[in-house]
Amino acid sequence: MFIYSGRVATALANAPRAAIAAAAALALWLVVEFVAIWPDHLSYFNQFAGGSRGGVAWLDDSNVDWGQGFLELRTYLRENSLHDYRLCNFGYFNPTYYGTGGELVWLDALVQPQPPGTLIMSSHCVARVRGWLQEKYGDGPQNWIAHVEPKTIVGHAYWVYEIPAGEPRH
Numbered sequence: 001m002f003i004y005s006g007r008v009a010t011a012l013a014n015a016p017r018a019a020i021a022a023a024a025a026l027a028l029w030l031v032v033e034f035v036a037i038w039p040d041h042l043s044y045f046n047q048f049a050g051g052s053r054g055g056v057a058w059l060d061d062s063n064v065d066w067g068q069g070f071l072e073l074r075t076y077l078r079e080n081s082l083h084d085y086r087l088c089n090f091g092y093f094n095p096t097y098y099g100t101g102g103e104l105v106w107l108d109a110l111v112q113p114q115p116p117g118t119l120i121m122s123s124h125c126v127a128r129v130r131g132w133l134q135e136k137y138g139d140g141p142q143n144w145i146a147h148v149e150p151k152t153i154v155g156h157a158y159w160v161y162e163i164p165a166g167e168p169r170h
Helices: 001-011 017-037 051-057 070-079 107-111 123-137
Strands: 085-088 116-123 152-153 157-163
Touching: 001 017, 051 123, 070 152, 070 157, 085 107, 116 123, 123 157
Parallel strands: 085 116
Antiparallel strands: 116 157, 152 157
16 A cells, blocks of 8 residues: 555656646545544445445445454443343344443344334444345335434444334334
């Protein structure tokens, strides 16, 4: 990357002002994106990949989820007085160590239509469930995650869904 950057800088030395301005704008854009994702740099994906929300469409497992974001999740839960929720997280550690709890949900349970209430899923769980449901049901009504937008994404890592009552159960 440094060698490539050096070659670009050398090429820009004799380039027209418009090319230099364009390169500077692109570099500034990269810096702004980097600062905007702070402190959650593992969740960074560029705009071509869909940003931090789009990364789960491209990667899964420890590429997007190392259990980061639990401190932000704890703060979110406290600020919103959430006590009754279901949680799917990546890894085998006990989330209560971070002051979070809820009912733990395993990935295989998320392939079913979900009961009403708050469901919080880490990025790995979102990526895996999206893939499984898309493969099995396409965009049909059984693919619940395709039809429910997250209420928020906490710490660029925990997707909070409010599953409405009255959804069809298949």
